[in-house]
Amino acid sequence: MKQIAEIFSQGEEIVCGQTVDSNAAWLSQQLVELGFTLKRHTAVGDNLEDLIALFTEIAERADCCICTGGLGPTSDDLTAEAVSIASGQPLVFDAQAFADIEQYYARRNRVMPEANRKQAMLPQSALRIDNAYGTAPGFALQFKRCWFVFLPGVPSEMKSMFTSLVRPQLLQSFDLQPECLVSLRSIGIGESAIQQCLADFDLPDGVQLGFRAAPDEVQTKLLFSSGFPEQEKHGCVTAVADRIGDYVFAIDGLNEAQGDLLEVVADEMSKKHYTLALLETASQGQLAAKCLGCDWLRRVEVNLDWGRNTGADQAGAGDLQPIAKVWAEQLKAREQTDFALVQLYSGSAADYRDKDKAIVLYNALATPGGVVSTQLNAHGPLKHKQNQAALLALDLLRRYLQDKCL
Amino acid sequence: MKQIAEIFSQGEEIVCGQTVDSNAAWLSQQLVELGFTLKRHTAVGDNLEDLIALFTEIAERADCCICTGGLGPTSDDLTAEAVSIASGQPLVFDAQAFADIEQYYARRNRVMPEANRKQAMLPQSALRIDNAYGTAPGFALQFKRCWFVFLPGVPSEMKSMFTSLVRPQLLQSFDLQPECLVSLRSIGIGESAIQQCLADFDLPDGVQLGFRAAPDEVQTKLLFSSGFPEQEKHGCVTAVADRIGDYVFAIDGLNEAQGDLLEVVADEMSKKHYTLALLETASQGQLAAKCLGCDWLRRVEVNLDWGRNTGADQAGAGDLQPIAKVWAEQLKAREQTDFALVQLYSGSAADYRDKDKAIVLYNALATPGGVVSTQLNAHGPLKHKQNQAALLALDLLRRYLQDKCL
Structure with missing residues (x-):
């Protein structure tokens, strides 16, 4: 029998749509992989009655619920209070939690505001979950059928606490069959x-x-x-x-x-101490931008004229592949790199803008053993075509490095 | 008395976390602006019992609920059936909906699969909401206290249907005081x-x-x-x-x-027929990439050596502002543009990578009336610094165009 899990998110910014609740999706994926059956996501604002009602509902129908948000120091952070009322457990001062919060401020040479004292008040039976990255400790407790886990809403804090502390605990307390x-x-x-x-x-x-x-x-x-x-x-x-x-x-x-694609390419390029020179047209700098921090990228040229005065409009499609190849060889020779990647395209500026029209990409890669090339279409809105152009050029390099060029 | 609204999302891909539910946030914002009080988001998978239970719950407590997903042609699309059972209304064949779906396929020279017939079956009292962009029509109906609106989960279809059809209808049927x-x-x-x-x-x-x-x-x-x-x-x-x-x-x-920032700049540049040449270092092509489709950008240079062999590491911070200014004037003269924007920075490659260290950006803009410049810090992880570098360079041009340069 699989265990039923739910995700519960608290915060006006979520219910009113100022924040997209990406925590819920991330946590759901984690729980699915652990072997839980995910049944429901719920989000409500900072309202004590709503919170109490929902904790009570979920306590009856789920085996585990991961809750995010509402653990901060301000008056609209009501989670601990709501859990205390719903479960009939008093809030108790947790000396260790308090010391951790004090330390958090001390390390930053700041004085702890009095409001933060509240974050050290946890329901009596709660298991504290330490937060190495912020002031809000999490906690977990059994309430009727359900094991509730409360984590802060800040994604980076929530994720690291889940991975290092909550996940191993769930694997221990539940009879799970991780997929x-x-x-x-x-x-x-x-x-x-x-x-x-x-x-x-x-x-x-x-x-x-x-x-x-x-x-x-x-x-x-x-x-x-x-x-x-x-x-x-x-x-x-x-x-x-x-x-x-x-x-x-x-x-x-x-x-x-x-x-991802860049990581796969960067790994090979670094391992073999290869270098690359790059000429972009359709992607207009986006491929160079993606390669930030990659020392193997030695030279970038962005040709803006290609799509405007020359090339893309005028050239018959059949002519572009040889041009791209010659340019790639010339760029490699000029820059003295192991590889040179040249991206050209055919299609007018109007085609590029029109989400219903395609442009044709001609990529050529000069390598130590000759030139390889691809001819591919890019579709969709402007930004989508640009991103495809950057990725498909990079993918030609990936194919060569993985020995998958015909 | 404000009207209470909820958002309801259906789909295994949402409950299991494969898709982040951005529809819920977008719809919430729309409803808040219309003057509704948003109380809850709920998401469940494609399970008939869960759907029926939730529609029945929401029908008692909300005045309006916008639901997305579950309107497709396949067997796991259960919304209409669940509404029909929950509200006790039979599903009725809607000839217009069916004709629209047939037309959708005809326009694409494809034969309508038999499964799509199901999408034309709507609860008896339902008001059909036409979908100009896909096969799934939406619908709306009153069930107990609540006016339910059902829209497809595909964001582009959902948004255009909400904006053109649902929003005006809500303004008419509810006594709203839009904020x-x-x-x-x-x-x-x-x-x-x-x-x-x-x-x-x-x-x-x-x-x-x-x-x-x-x-x-x-x-x-x-x-x-x-x-x-x-x-x-x-x-x-x-x-x-x-x-x-x-x-x-x-x-x-x-x-x-x-x-946004680019739109503000692009608007001014186009109106005045200005042209720009650009030299990027820290943003490594990202600013050029952002300017895709902007004809006023005439020349882009990406200097990769700046952060590696020269410049960023060696130069004392005090020396960079004058260098940036001279380079901007030279670039403007060489390219014969109205403006030339040069971005330099100080900080080692290690500083750039370190999320706890800042780099200092030196932007200089050569204009028809002399050179203006800024000196600003960029913080955070690699990609965040890069994006800040691109934006803060563009912002210098924005300030000049809006007459806000000191």
């Missing part, structure tokens, strides 16, 4: 095309298939049930990766995380 | 510094003050109650803007929206 999530990260292929690649693939029992389209990639997600045989898992992942093909640039969750 | 939100958009000053500027300012009755720190700006929000005198409103906004000072680059909601 294993493997993500195949791909670029240059859409979700529906991936679905088609996998249409005739028989997914073994105990594996759930899902997709997630992010701005920079599409993830194919395989959720393996607890106890799924390790070897069969590897086999299944390999089979799926083979069907999707060279679009897959990284597989996370099988051995170690491999990271 | 008026004025946002003062600023850059280069933090939230707490703005609070300090306004510490001794007496906010008139009927105005609520709030802040929102976005990645590219800080917004100071003044929410004026319904019926607040127009002239007094202008006076209050002007007084607040004066206290914050030249950091304010735009005021939205008073007359017309003025837009």
Whole structure:
């Protein structure tokens, strides 16, 4: 029998829409991977009655609830008080929590405001959850059926407390069967095309298939049930990766995380002490901007004229691939780098702006062993085309480094 | 008496955390501005029992509920069925909805899959809400106390349907007193510094003050109650803007929206047919990338060596301002543009990477009437510093164009 979990978020800024509640999504993913069944998210404002009513409701129907927000020092932070009233437990002064808050201020050479004393008052049976990054300690307690965990709403504090303290505790107190999530990260292929690649693939029992389209990639997600045989898992992942093909640039969750497209490229470039020169047109500096902090990028040129006076408009599409190749070789020779990447495109300024029109990208990569190239379309609104242009150029380098260029 | 509203989101991808529910925040903001009191957000997965229970609960306690998701053609889209069961109304075939769905496919030269027929089945008393952008029509109906509005979960479809059809309908059916939100958009000053500027300012009755720190700006929000005198409103906004000072680059909601920093700059540059040449160091192409589609940007140079071999490390901070100024004049002369913007910085590569260390940005702008400059710090993680560097350089141009350079 799977354990039922809920997420509860507190704060006027969430209910009134000033803040998008990304904590709820993050926590849900964590709980799903731990093996909980997620049933509900709820958010309410800083209202004592609403909070009491909701804690009481959730206490009856869930086995675990992670709550964020409402732990601050100000008068609208009501969580501890609401829990105390709902569960009939008095608030008790926690000397250790108080000392930690005092220390937090002392380390910053500041005097602790009197209001922060309130954050050391916890419900009697509460287990304190230390906060190494802020003043608000979290806490956890059993109330009827439900194990409630209260964490601050600041995402960085919440995430580090969950990962280092709450997660291990949940694994200990609940009889969980953690699932294993493997993500195949791909670029240059859409979700529906991936679905088609996998249409005739028989997914073994105990594996759930899902997709997630992010701005920079599409993830194919395989959720393996607890106890799924390790070897069969590897086999299944390999089979799926083979069907999707060279679009897959990284597989996370099988051995170690491999990271995003730039991380995969940067890893190879650094390991082999390679260097790169870059000419951007369609992405107009965005690829260089993405490569901030990458020492292997040695030279960047942004050609604004390409889309305006020359090139994109006038040239017949057939002419651009050879031009890109020649320019890449010239750039490599001039800059004395291991690689030179040149991005050109065809399509008018009007096409670029029109979300219903595509532009054609011509990428050429001069390498120590000759020039490789790709010709690909970019679709959608202006900013989406720009981002695709940056990523698809970078992906040509990735393909070469992973030995996946034809 | 204010009307109580809730937001309800349906979908496994939300409850399991694969999708962050940004629809809920957007809809909440819209409803707050219309004059509703927002009380709760709820999200559940595609489970018929849960849906029925929640519709029944909400029907008792809210005056209006906007629901998203669950309107698709597949078997896990259960909204209409759940509403039908909860409210005791049969589902009825809507010929117009069906014709619209058929047309949607016909326009794309595709055959309508049989599954889509289901989307034309609406609860008997439902008011259909046409969807110009997708196959799923929305609908609305009264169930007990609550006016339920059902919209698709795809954000672009949901937003356009809400704005063009739902909003006017709500204004008609509810006795609302829409509040008026004025946002003062600023850059280069933090939230707490703005609070300090306004510490001794007496906010008139009927105005609520709030802040929102976005990645590219800080917004100071003044929410004026319904019926607040127009002239007094202008006076209050002007007084607040004066206290914050030249950091304010735009005021939205008073007359017309003025837009973000780039829009404000682009507007002035285009109107006056000005041109710009740009040299980036710290932002490494990010400012050029932001200016995609701006014809007034004529030349971009990205200097990667500045942070590595020359400049940033070696130069004493005092020497950089004059260098930036000379380079700006040279760039302007060379490129024959109206303006040339040069960005330099001091701070080692290690400082740049270290989220606890700052780098100092030196921006110089050569103008038709001489050179102006700024010296500012950028803090935080790598990507945050880069974005600040891009924005603060652009802001120097904004200040000149708005006649706010000292």
